[in-house]
Amino acid sequence: MHRKKPFSNKQKKAQLQAKRALKRDQDDSGDQETQKGQSVHAKSLGPRFNALKVGSSHSAQPDKRNRLVSQFDKLSRQDIEDNKQSSMQPLRRLSQKQGLTMSFEDAYSVDVDIPVRPTWKYGQRKENLDQNEKIYFAEWAERMEMLKNKDSISLYEKNLEVWRQLWRVVEISDILLMVVDIRHPVLHFPPSLYKYITETTGKPLVVVLNKTDLVTEETVVAWKTYFSEEFPAVVMTTFCCYREKIVPSSADTEDPQLIKKKHRKRVYDASQAGQLFSACRSVCNPEKLSLVDWDAVIARYTKDIDRGNEQALNADNNNNSDDEESERENESESESESESELENPVGNTASSTEKPADGHVETVSGKYVTIGLVGHPNVGKSTVINSIMGRTVVSTSRTPGHTKHFQTIHVTPTLRLCDCPGLVFPCVVQRPLQILAGLYNIAQVQEPYSSVQYLAERVPLEKMLNLLPENTHAMVKGQWSAWAICEAFAVDRGFYTSKAARPDIYRAALMLLKWELDGRVLLSFKPPGFFNDKSHLTENDAGNIKPRNKDQPVYAKDPRHGHSSDNDTSSQNDLSSDDNNSDEGENNVVAPIAQQSAFSLLDEESC
16 A cells, blocks of 8 residues: 655645636536536546646636736846845935936837727627737737837736726726826826827827825926926816825925824815816717716815715715725625626617727717726726715725726716726836836735835935934945845834844835835926926916927937936825834934935825
């Protein structure tokens, strides 16, 4: 009798995964005889064959639960080690013009585009349409790989199923809202997506500058001016999740103070939804303008609310934000509706008779005015919808790609919102900047030290966090490095490894990235020329903008793409910590800084 061999937990886990995958395939096939034969055959092969099947690249079908999970390239071991060694070098502080400004030429190349849905016709077989989309997407992905080394293209979405969600949302929408984070709007505004929406589909576009309560009014006006010069036809509006403005006035920015603030509970405030719907009404198709009582919708959000109703609204919002079960139910209902529309991308189009021959623009339902929200992950698309509705109707999370399917929510019987999953569009900025912008799941970052280095070159983290040099042994010649900042921060927060009790530098680096994403450490970009002359940045001058020459390209190829780290960011910083009990004040050890931005330490709370 043979001796029993050990069966590890890893093998047991793989066996269970193979069993569940086989069961899902059986449920989809519907052939009971085939299912029985496959089950008997799998059992006869033993658990080790099942474990091999899970790890093999020749599995029959992908896991349907993960078909909408974003896919990105991973760093090699050598790249991780090189970035780790680079983070141990002394920080190279950047001047204002080098590190605090960003333009479209710095972020996007003229050769970089996005995949659009290939031409199709009504009556075309589903299998043929699916095959055409796969072939087209494979050709686009191959072209992007060829440009990857040439233009230093960073992370971008490689899952066709996620891109299909964008195509469906654009097709069923009458108006598109591109939501961008005001802290780095250039990165969140791909010119190729703008061209696809406005030129290829011919649909109106409204740009929503979200999270405006994190920056000063001068920054908001400056970005409005810059976008109006680059894209004269674009309609812009602002939005934020908090009603009160929590940034200092322009007179206080010359001598900023670090103020510790308490963490605020999430509140869905719809006070700015009125101007958002006003912008939508201004670009709505005249044929559908009468379907919605726009005056009533706008008045709902612009009328004055007394203090009692406002407190009741805030209390209701807080209760909704804590009710996770309600979120799951709402998300399930929304996904059910989105799945039904995915099978019929045009929605309820039974009464529609117009069928375009080229298939680029699909006839949407004549019963509704659909407003689609598109953009990068973590820009606040779902939060905008929840704020408009005044409660949690779509689930939100800081994790990129939390929204899997596009979801439709009715504001009125004839007006509905469509939430699209966030996509990472191809660009030429560095990977650390994409991580800081929330385009990549921080918990899955293989090497966070380069992102901390990117942030520390523009933000005096050691002064903001009151880090002590005696808490680290990684300082080089008395100068701070990204590694030393993470080590000192780990000691300050009490992060130690379980066995050796060494400072947990990896955990400290991830927390710094999460604080930056939440707005506690604020990294904000400024348009070109912001630091040269700010006297013209007023609301009165925002409307008198000289349009850009039509012959001038919107974005051009720039030889500096390989060195975008010197030109593509600006920083505003704030620390909002409800659990750090250290005293206020600046560190006595002053790190070498080339030139500190007047806007780098603003008294702002996280959004």
